[in-house]
Amino acid sequence: MKDVIPIQTNNTETIAVSKNSKNIYQQAIDTFSNFCRARSLFVLHYCTGCGAIELPPAMTSRFDMERLGIQPMVTPRQADILLITGYVSIKTLKRVILTYEQMQGPKYVIGICSCTVNGGMYWQSYATAKVLSEYLPVDMYIAGCMPRPEAVLTGLQQLMKKIEKGEANSWENYFKRYDYYLGNQQHLFGDTWHTPTDILEEARHYHLYGAESTGNNTARLIKYTVEHDLTKLDAPLREKDSMTKRGKK
Amino acid sequence: MRAENYQAVTHPESHEFELNFGPNHPGIEGNYALKVRVNGDKIVAAKADGGYLHRGFEKLMEGRLWIQNIALVPRICVPDPVPMEMCYALGVEDLCQFEVPERANWLRVLQLELSRIAAHLFTFGGHAATVGMYSNMFWGIADRDLILDMFEQMTGGRVYHMYTIPGGVRRDVGVEQLDKISDLLDYLEKRLSDYDNLFFNNKIFIQRARDTGILTPKQALSWGVTGPNLRACGLAFDVRRDDAYLCYDQIDFDIATETAGDALARNLVRRKELAQSIYIVRQVIDYLKKDKSTHIRCQIPNPLAWKVPAGETYTRVESSKGELSFYIVSNGGEKPYRVHVRGPSSMHAVQVLEKLVTGGRLEDVAQIMFSLDACPPEVDR
Amino acid sequence: MVWDQDKEATKDNYASQTIVLDQILHELDTLNIEQKNNQRFRVDVSAEALPALLSLLKGRAGYTQLSAISCVDWEDEFELVYHLWSYETKVLVSAHIRIQYTPAVYVSVYDIYTPAGFFERDIYEMYGVYFEGSPMMEKFILTEWHGPAPMLKSFDTLKYVNDMFNWQEYQPDWLKEIQAKGGKVVS
């Protein structure tokens, strides 16, 4: 991947401005909500690789994740945590990205096993992605091949601490530096890669739209969508809506 | 904007929808997908979609030394990794003409059968969850974990043991450890009645599973069904008996069978196999305690200078899911020339699943998949 | 005991098996049988005669299960190996054929053995060998792969990976310290 944009320093300007602008009540509310948020986490029920085999023990009676307030959740829209349990094949990575984009902020990604860090066992494999953080912002890594349930629990507790301190903000990077992530995704999936979610629109919604949100890669995406008449990003849904309405008539 | 694979919902006027069942679906076993066409909740057509767990194992194995592959093979099937190691080791031993010490063979049977128990507990735990019976899942997984503890003490790893290597095993198992396993077996045997009460005799389960996903013996044979799924159709075929490997010809056990061929029968076969496996492990423990030999591995060449004589071999092992085979070709080099893995689920999770699901109801898809014990990583490799 | 009887029975079967295979040998002239052990037979057959052999084995000798089809890339030709198992005689016959490299096309045996569908599709995806007559020739595992058939010996996966992906570049403190002293990662 020779043409990937080098990792640049995070553009923290927006966040600094927003923090300063908060008054004391807002800050108190933030602290409280972080406290609550850390104690009620839903893990998306999606097993991407072998590490998933240690999740059932972690979730059920023996290691009992629920005592930490963590539960599996079946839909991405209600989940807080995306566990990447090991290697992600290119085919899975697409689904992971689709899923991740559907999750609502704040959202956290945990990379489990060696494979998410540097390719792991499958470093020679043509079919798996090697460095997960090139495609998604990752909050926490848990080492092991695969990590034991105890390690998974420790990792989750670390994440909880991080959330409580208000430091688990990696998800904001996805909006702030969308161009970087999109570029890496395009390198892997081809220039026509696009997802149903309009990230730039969402970035504006979250007030996270920054200088690095757009660039050559997003330009390529926008060009593609214009050419294929997909300017309305949620076009399929609207089409469907209109169809059902017609049906009703 | 849509993903390339994101297929549009078909026109509603046909009353048929195409539904992506997985890969991100709680009812699917592993990272796998079924594209089903439904009319109401009736499934009109189904098509399996795999490759989410594809790592190119066969390619990777061609690029690694014979010894290095012992770390790679167990990862082909995550819930039941021991038969993978075993099958690979058998193949290499066949090519190299190794004479494996008797004790090693019994130790391997110990591993294989414990792994089978663990995998079965995991499977009907999962199956129970698909019919909404979470307690059984909790029990199954907690009890399986006790076996993983044994594995950890014997092999140093909970899930991936990498214990069986061509020529023997990597470590011996002491008498104390055998006693611990013995105690665990006592416990598991007591638990079997709990499972019966909670699950196998449970009306809800029986009503859901009976007559779901029926396989006739004829269908089963022609679709290449193997293992517990085949035995659930009344056919008492088992690689351990038919194509005996290791010391299975010296071990007494029954081939568990059922006749109905439905999801219930498949689970009952697994339930019976649990008892049989416990019985086998007890025999193995008896043997290992009496056996005073410490010879657990034949002399293998220096791993860094190890050429396997040219030739090809087809080895078969009965995994918890069915017949697992490796076709290993060596051209006399330091690395395998070709390894072909035939996972049992490559039949069960694809053609058989597609056929069994079709005509059934949407709610049964997960149940059928779990009753077939389909293991997607085996399919994708 | 039960299993002892089984053993006796299978011993007889091995004998009868050789007879059945011998008979088939006479019917197909391009056949070469090699017995590897009691339960393994290797049969080398010409590509044209394979479907006939499979039909005969299935119909007359009870080889009901197609255990697997393996493909081997010998760089100038492909070897296809059909592993057939008989539940009656407990014998595995591996039928080996060689087919040309380009165009890599062979006939499907889906009609004789349904499981062939999966294996043929797999070989098509991994090696690019097309099986005429198979109803399952669309992609399954490599639906989102646009490169060459990856299992071909000519496909260098390591090179592909190095071209396609970045590796994690670690700069831990201990390494910086060692580098300051003139040390480095050497291999």
Added chain:
Amino acid sequence: MSKIKLKVQQEAISHASKGSMLRPFKALAFLGRKPVTEALQARIAADIYRGFHLNDWDKCIGCSTCHTICDNAAIQMVYIPDLPSDLLAGKKPFRPAIDYGRCCWCGLCVDICPTGSLALSKEYIHTCTEDHIDSYFILPDPKGMHKQPFEKGWEKSDQTDLLLHHRQTMQQLPALERIQNFDEIVQGFTDQAAFEEASRCIQCGFCHDACPAQMHAPEYIRAIWEHNFEQAVTQIYRTNPFPNVCGRVCTHRCESACAMQVRGEAIAIRWLKRYAIDKVPHARVKALVSQSEISKPDNNLSVAIIGAGPAGLTAAFDLVQQGHKVKVFEAADKAGGMMRYGIPEYRLPADKLDEDIAIITSMGVEIVCNTIVGKDVSMEDIVTEYDAVLLATGLQQGRSSRIPGSNHKNVYSAIELLAKIKRQEDFIIPHKAVIIGGGNVAMDIARSLARLQQQYYANINIIVTTLETKDAMLADDSEKREALEEGIVLENSRGPLECMVCDDETLEGLKTVACLTVFDKEGRFHPQYDYTDEVIYSADMVVEAIGQNTVLAFLGDTITEQLEWQQGKIKVDNEGHTALEWLWSVGDMVKGSDVIHAIAKGHQVAKSIDTYLQNIKVFS
């Protein structure tokens, strides 16, 4: 067992039981059971758990075998300048670093580690954020990943060891048989033994670094393992034109550096070399070597080499390959120097040496024997006729202890006597002989004399007196062992005092005293004797094997004056260049040692001469 069987059969599940309304209350019984949930604190892992790596830096020798075996390329070797490095002892300043973004905890690195320094601990928890991803790349030490006291988990044991620690046995003549004659003792590897021995090699390359001539031992061992003997010979000839000699009598520094000898026996590198060269027919070796010739145009520059020993001939071999004309002047009747006249036949048969020399001459080296410089040809003629001159005369003269009576006619120098035996010259074989010295030459002469005694008198009576203790003796262990087997008596810690001569001028014996220490505090040779402890060994021959000197009288006064001298030796730079632009000096005469060192020096000096000649060519 039948009981168990019965139990299994009884366990049929009855679906007929309808149960009762009270059945759900059975669940109450579970309240009394022990909960399965574990405490939130992580459990202690099993005794052989495969957790994060530990590495004992004192044991680790930096051989990088773990790096080679790792299937995930997770182990990288790091060069750490602070660490001690000793190539001769097989210690390199490299330590493995492990990438937990790759590792799969298979433990193969532990099982293969030749030293047993690597182990896996019971520690298994490591989490980090994206900012600290560098913490996934660690340099394992005994303290553990997070410097917390976790015990070792998966360790190396004899059961898990994947390496083959035992050498293949070499066929040797038994003592009783070999003492009868001068037949070669070592029989050479069988094909199977050589293959097995070669397959033990882990290709760490320590032997290459320890070898004075930097021989490509890993490469030729690998080639032998692959049954590619021609390739092996080609690899050997890259750095050594005396494979037959070195395959037999090399001091094998490589084997003491071998990583395998840490926990087992070193690879028999010397015997493998011998096997390879024995395996390829002589004519074929000739063809192979001539193929490797670097064809440079003949530039009409010529080199004279004085002395056809290993150093001189190696230099000649190299220089010929570099396109120069080379003529070697040898005083003796045959080429080979000490290899021919200093090494007994039972260790190095002369025909094997002839083979090596034949290859060298076939490359175009001209050797003129029976030509003594200063007598048959003058030094001045050589200087005017040749563009460069190399002195490689070696150490021809045995050093004397100069004790009283050492000038008796029956007191010989070992080197002189060995040559006599080799040339089959007549001399009176002693009934009782005493050897002074504890090096390999002492062993050679003792064993040679023993053979002669056996042949003529059928009775061996030889005493070897050494200053050093038995363990500190300079002779190789195998030499010592074999000498003892052959009936030679070792008298350690004895200092020679006097060769006792009777009134009738016959030699009576050697008077010795106990030797307390050999070296003084500064490490200089300065033996201390206890004169009260006196022993006389009766003998009719005393042989002094205490070192050799060089004779350089032939150089003539002019050259001798022009040269710079240092402790009686010609002073040379690292490349063997003397103070005179056209004169080099090499071999044992520069630094007394063994064949392989002489070969190494030969290469070095050839390179230096070549550079000089290239320059001449450019300027002319």
